[in-house]
Amino acid sequence: MPFAEAIRDVWRPVLFEIGRLWETGEISVAQEHFATGVVRVALAAMLRSLDGARDEAVEVVCACLPGEAHDLPLLAVAVELALAGWRVIWLGADVPLEDLCALVATRAPEIVCLSAVGTRCEDEVLAAGRTVLGSARTTIVVLGGPAGLSIQQHQGPRLWVCGTAAELVRRWCEHPIFRPDLPSRPKKLP
Numbered sequence: 524m525p526f527a528e529a530i531r532d533v534w535r536p537v538l539f540e541i542g543r544l545w546e547t548g549e550i551s552v553a554q555e556h557f558a559t560g561v562v563r564v565a566l567a568a569m570l571r572s573l574d575g576a577r578d579e580a581v582e583v584v585c586a587c588l589p590g591e592a593h594d595l596p597l598l599a600v601a602v603e604l605a606l607a608g609w610r611v612i613w614l615g616a617d618v619p620l621e622d623l624c625a626l627v628a629t630r631a632p633e634i635v636c637l638s639a640v641g642t643r644c645e646d647e648v649l650a651a652g653r654t655v656l657g658s659a660r661t662t663i664v665v666l667g668g669p670a671g672l673s674i675q676q677h678q679g680p681r682l683w684v685c686g687t688a689a690e691l692v693r694r695w696c697e698h699p700i701f702r703p704d705l706p707s708r709p710k711k712l713p
């Protein structure tokens with residue numbers, strides 16, 4: 524199956540079902556960990572198989588906010604961004620802001636995707652977004668996930684809120700700094 528279709532028609536419904544069964548106590552934590560592990564391996568394999576190594580690829584760091592255990596929605600986003608040709612630096616669940624800021628300051632990626640899925644207050648999400656924003660001069664910080672969407676009214680030129688990977692790619696392509704004609708910017712992992 525094409526990856527986008529597999530995410531939409533297989534893995535997303537599977538995740539909803541795992542969450543439902545876990546919430547109603549029909550499966551144990553061990554069974555939930557096993558099942559989400561299967562999904563994680565499948566999505567990670569998709570991500571790994573996509574070649575985002577072109578020098579001119581948009582570099583995007585994907586991280587969940589501190590305390591955020593829902594890493595799989597963002598992993599699905601990461602696969603979709605890789606499908607669009609972006610180079611993904613995957614950090615996963617529960618990333619300390621200090622560490623994330625240090626990475627962003629070093630690499631100055633074009634974009635940082637922050638995921639906030641579980642319940643948390645708007646102020647916390649906004650403060651996290653602004654903290655990461657402060658760590659680089661040009662990087663665009665994108666909040667997503669249900670809690671991420673709560674800061675919609677605080678968006679700015681470098682602080683975006685997007686519901687989906689497709690929306691983010693569209694917005695990036697319409698952004699003035701997106702210049703496919705510019706010479707490539709070689710990058711290496713630190």
Ligand code: B12
Binds near residue numbers: 535541543641671
């Ligand atoms: C699977 C699941 C889990 C799994 C997580 C597995 C994992 N490692 O990811 C388990 C069972 C572990 C879990 C645990 C919990 N969960 Co849970 N979980 C879900 C469930 C059923 C599905 C989420 C999912 O994976 N969806 C599949 C993805 C692919 O689709 P999606 O959700 O639409 O994701 C898209 C968007 O969110 C967006 N997106 C996400 N991040 C970003 C970032 C960017 C930049 C962009 C552009 C887009 C984007 O793109 C994604 C892909 O298309 C939802 C219920 C629901 N209906 O959403 C609850 C849900 C998210 N969980 C919830 C809660 C409360 C919890 C717990 C706190 C429960 C508890 N009482 O302990 C815990 C602990 C979580 C924690 N510490 O953070 C709540 C959150 C409530 C809220 N936001 O207000 C929900 C909504 C359930 C509910 N109805 O209450 N959960």
